[in-house]
Amino acid sequence: MVSSKESGKISRREGIRLLITAALVSIPSSAFGNTRPPKPCKKVGEVVIHKGKKFTCVKVNKKLVWDKGVPVKEALPTKSAAPAPSQSPSPNPSATSNSTASARPTATISSSPQAPVKVLFAKSQDVARESTVVINGKDQYGRPLSVAFTRSKTSLIALDASCTHAGCIVRPEGKELSCPCHYSIFDPESGKPGNPSQQGAYPLSRLEVLEESGSIYLLLN
């Protein structure tokens, strides 16, 4: 049994608590500096971040309200990895490139041989048909040059008349070219030595010859 006195005490205590609850509920959010989330919380434990604070939904006197919130440290932006410079190969300068600023001319090495020099050396009438003659003249530099010309039925052949043994000038002798110094002999068309075992001479050098308008030219390098 509860006495009416005790019943009165409980009623007063509950009344006070109800008044406090009513006061809390009636306090507008603006009274808290309007920092609480504007939306109502609907479930105990619900969390929301608002204005730098984390608010948790709690139950106060059977009513769901946001707690006072705790400051939340702002996550610092993570540094994104700087993109590595691409290693794509720079375009090589080519003949079709439009770049003119950095293009350096590259030395080109010509592999083409030096163009021969055309030297007027004799007249066509100086070399009779099917004969061999040695004519003394000058090369493209003005130096003395002796040439053995042999005109066959179909062609004109020119050989350097300097003996490949020691440089003496060969001379026609019968159907051969003969060296007066040590008696080496050479074929007037091929230049090959006829008696290589005698002096160990090499073939006479063949020269490029051109015949035009009654003149004989040598093409010398």
Ligand code: FES
């Ligand atoms: S120089 Fe001609 S054979 Fe000796």
